[in-house]
Amino acid sequence: MKKFSVVLTGFLLPLFFYAQNPDIKGSVVDEETREKVPFATVAVYEVESRVPVNGTTTSLEGSFVLKNIPYGSYRLEVSFIGYNTREIPLQLTSGQHEIILDEISIRPMALQLEEFEVTAMARSAVNRLDRVSYRAEDFETARGGTAAELLSRLPSLIVSPDGEISVRGTTDFIVYLNGRPTQIEPSMLLSQIPASSIIGIDIITVPTAGFDAQGKGGIINIVTKTDAMQGLSVSASGTFGGAPWGNRTDNISGDNLKDDRYGGALNIVYAKSDWVLQGGAEL
Numbered sequence: 001m002k003k004f005s006v007v008l009t010g011f012l013l014p015l016f017f018y019a020q021n022p023d024i025k026g027s028v029v030d031e032e033t034r035e036k037v038p039f040a041t042v043a044v045y046e047v048e049s050r051v052p053v054n055g056t057t058t059s060l061e062g063s064f065v066l067k068n069i070p071y072g073s074y075r076l077e078v079s080f081i082g083y084n085t086r087e088i089p090l091q092l093t094s095g096q097h098e099i100i101l102d103e104i105s106i107r108p109m110a111l112q113l114e115e116f117e118v119t120a121m122a123r124s125a126v127n128r129l130d131r132v133s134y135r136a137e138d139f140e141t142a143r144g145g146t147a148a149e150l151l152s153r154l155p156s157l158i159v160s161p162d163g164e165i166s167v168r169g170t171t172d173f174i175v176y177l178n179g180r181p182t183q184i185e186p187s188m189l190l191s192q193i194p195a196s197s198i199i200g201i202d203i204i205t206v207p208t209a210g211f212d213a214q215g216k217g218g219i220i221n222i223v224t225k226t227d228a229m230q231g232l233s234v235s236a237s238g239t240f241g242g243a244p245w246g247n248r249t250d251n252i253s254g255d256n257l258k259d260d261r262y263g264g265a266l267n268i269v270y271a272k273s274d275w276v277l278q279g280g281a282e283l
Helices: 001-019 147-152 186-192
Strands: 022-029 040-048 052-059 061-068 072-079 086-094 097-100 104-106 125-127 129-137 158-159 165-167 174-178 198-204 218-224 229-243 260-272 273-283
Touching: 022 040, 040 061, 052 061, 072 104, 086 104, 097 125, 147 158, 147 186, 147 198, 174 186
Parallel strands: 022 097, 022 104, 174 218
Antiparallel strands: 022 061, 040 052, 040 072, 072 086, 125 129, 129 198, 158 165, 198 218, 229 260, 260 273
16 A cells, blocks of 8 residues: 555656646737737747747737746747737746736837829719710820711711711710700811810710700710810811713713812801800802
8 A cells, every 4th residue: 555655646746846837827908009909929939049938829808828838038929910029028937836917018010101103094984874974085086186076986976977966876966065055057066176175975865854855866965174165266178079080971961971079168156155156158
């Protein structure tokens, strides 16, 4: 019986000394708000080592426990994403069974960002319930021309030489200028407005009560810059051509038939405030 007692005592002795290594307890808070910081990393390192002796993460309440740390000199590191790492020196001596640290505060990391610019391309067309709106600046190839040339660049829209506008084959569209009807002939109006003065174009297929009822097909509303149509505007056009091989004398009447073609037109528009004077001549 005595032999058994000696063996049992010898077996428990190492366990007793092993259990004497102290535990380290503490909590981590935000230095500015004093709120608890959960899931922060807490690790113990020997003074000159980068290999942790022990480590853990803080609980939802910001607390942590590092168990069974051997006696010696250490540094405690606390780190978390978005915060500066905090280091605390530790000295564990014999006779200490539990070390409770004061609240460990960590400071939010201040990031100095360089100036940057965010750019994006605006949509060239905006679809609404009653219309499709286009930005004129998205059709740079027509910027040096007239409104007629700009309209001809729009999808599904055709402008005839006579100024008739059709959208997907539907005609009887009328032209509005800045939301108001105009008495100027469409061909003359479209030739008088520089494309560079146009901000946007609305193709209104379902005119609301705010528009005149005329125009069964719809309305083309041209939005221009301020005073774009003020002052005197003169435009001239001409055509000349022919086919000499087509000239002949009619065998029956004896009339001379010529295929030569020529023509011209002069349009003058003077606009001021709310009134417009227009005139023109054709050959």
